[in-house]
Amino acid sequence: MIETLDDLDVEGTTVGVRVDINSPIGDDGSLADDARLQAHVDTLSELLDRGGRVAVLAHQGRPGSDDFTGLETHAAHLSDLLERPVGYADVTFSDAARETVSSLENGECVVLENTRFYSEEYMEFEPERAAQTHLVEGLSTVLDAYVNDAFAAAHRSQPSLVGFPAVLPSYAGRVMEAELDVLGSIEETTEPRVYMLGGAKVSDSIDVAWSVLEKDLADHVLTAGVVGNVFLIADGVDLGDESSDFIYDQGYWDEIDRARDLLDAYGERIALPRDVAISRDEQRYELGINALPPQDDEGALDIGSSTLAYYERLLEDAETVILNGPAGVFEDDQFQTGTRGVYEAATDVETSIVGGGDTASALRSLGIDGFSHVSTGGGAALRMLTAEPLPAVSALENSRERASE
Ligand SMILES: Nc1ncnc2c1ncn2[C@@H]1O[C@H](COP(=O)(O)OP(=O)(O)OP(=O)(O)O)[C@@H](O)[C@H]1O
Numbered sequence: 001m002i003e004t005l006d007d008l009d010v011e012g013t014t015v016g017v018r019v020d021i022n023s024p025i026g027d028d029g030s031l032a033d034d035a036r037l038q039a040h041v042d043t044l045s046e047l048l049d050r051g052g053r054v055a056v057l058a059h060q061g062r063p064g065s066d067d068f069t070g071l072e073t074h075a076a077h078l079s080d081l082l083e084r085p086v087g088y089a090d091v092t093f094s095d096a097a098r099e100t101v102s103s104l105e106n107g108e109c110v111v112l113e114n115t116r117f118y119s120e121e122y123m124e125f126e127p128e129r130a131a132q133t134h135l136v137e138g139l140s141t142v143l144d145a146y147v148n149d150a151f152a153a154a155h156r157s158q159p160s161l162v163g164f165p166a167v168l169p170s171y172a173g174r175v176m177e178a179e180l181d182v183l184g185s186i187e188e189t190t191e192p193r194v195y196m197l198g199g200a201k202v203s204d205s206i207d208v209a210w211s212v213l214e215k216d217l218a219d220h221v222l223t224a225g226v227v228g229n230v231f232l233i234a235d236g237v238d239l240g241d242e243s244s245d246f247i248y249d250q251g252y253w254d255e256i257d258r259a260r261d262l263l264d265a266y267g268e269r270i271a272l273p274r275d276v277a278i279s280r281d282e283q284r285y286e287l288g289i290n291a292l293p294p295q296d297d298e299g300a301l302d303i304g305s306s307t308l309a310y311y312e313r314l315l316e317d318a319e320t321v322i323l324n325g326p327a328g329v330f331e332d333d334q335f336q337t338g339t340r341g342v343y344e345a346a347t348d349v350e351t352s353i354v355g356g357g358d359t360a361s362a363l364r365s366l367g368i369d370g371f372s373h374v375s376t377g378g379g380a381a382l383r384m385l386t387a388e389p390l391p392a393v394s395a396l397e398n399s400r401e402r403a404s405e
């Protein structure tokens, strides 16, 4: 059992709150999607309303990427969402950071700088070692408690996620609590249960497929996107050079063997695309599996309409559906059809759970809503679906055990 905000005596307590507000950033540096900020409003408002002094810790992007920015814009936007002033400090654990945090009054909040501006935060550690990093050693001296609300980053064992629970009383925030509640109890959802695995994270998706088929959690696994293409090749379909080269270049060639093993073991429960959409003369053009490879080796960029009809039929019979990743290159209007169709059909299923991250922001941009639960986490949600422990969650569990010893 993990302790939650219900177990924390907040008034006058200085709390370090790790959130995941890692967001798409527009060309002008603005936030292109604020869903992850919105998600943390309940936790932050509750802590502030209950008289907490809140220091927010978060990352944005990865070193070297275009979206590796500071958090000043995030702080300003959080202030709008929380409808109260939110400070910003361009430091994280220095003397200046500690002074800023120490001078907070009850009900005041400051966002500290992107944790990944410090090299240790982009490394993975065991919790005890993470507790000895400059970030955790420095900042924990001015904190009374730690709250982890960053479910979407909980699959990382970085210092700001696993180090503080080794030295401070630690609690799950409301986002973390809700995500663990839903994603941790999928086996209690009603059957028939269908998984739809799309997108481009082929190894992770095959891990999920193994896990849910082996444990009999899935009545059907529907494959789409690059994941579907890998399964088609594993099934002996020649998709043509463009799709094959793409899979090879992404480093997923070895996954074809794993997909074949899965088809051998559980083929009757794995649904493969029956047709695909390619781009020919800049138009969407659909080809049945028997008509492959395409004459000019064009890439398979979406599932076709007979696959969509087939998947819609399987979803009609489902009581629970868990979806991750798009069915095609949804960024291009011509190849959104599969993603739109599958996800819209999923909203009619009694319980529909969407693994989040970029999928969630794609659905918002396509204007599709009405799911039972949309996770804030992409990689973290996938890891949870394989029933693998999440390091940041284990750190919270161990913190409680330590406190009760
Ligand atoms: N058939 C395809 N060929 C090439 N790219 C594809 C195809 N189908 C989907 N994609 C691409 O996959 C990408 C998304 O894959 P990914 O697995 O990263 O999903 P995601 O939504 O980003 O995941 P998460 O929600 O876990 O963050 C999109 O950019 C989309 O264009």
Ligand SMILES: O=C(O)[C@H](O)COP(=O)(O)O
Residues within 6 Å of the ligand: 020, 022, 061, 062, 152, 153, 156, 357, 377, 378, 379, 380
């Ligand atoms: O977007 C995510 O999945 C989380 O914020 C974790 O980010 P990362 O994959 O860069 O560690």
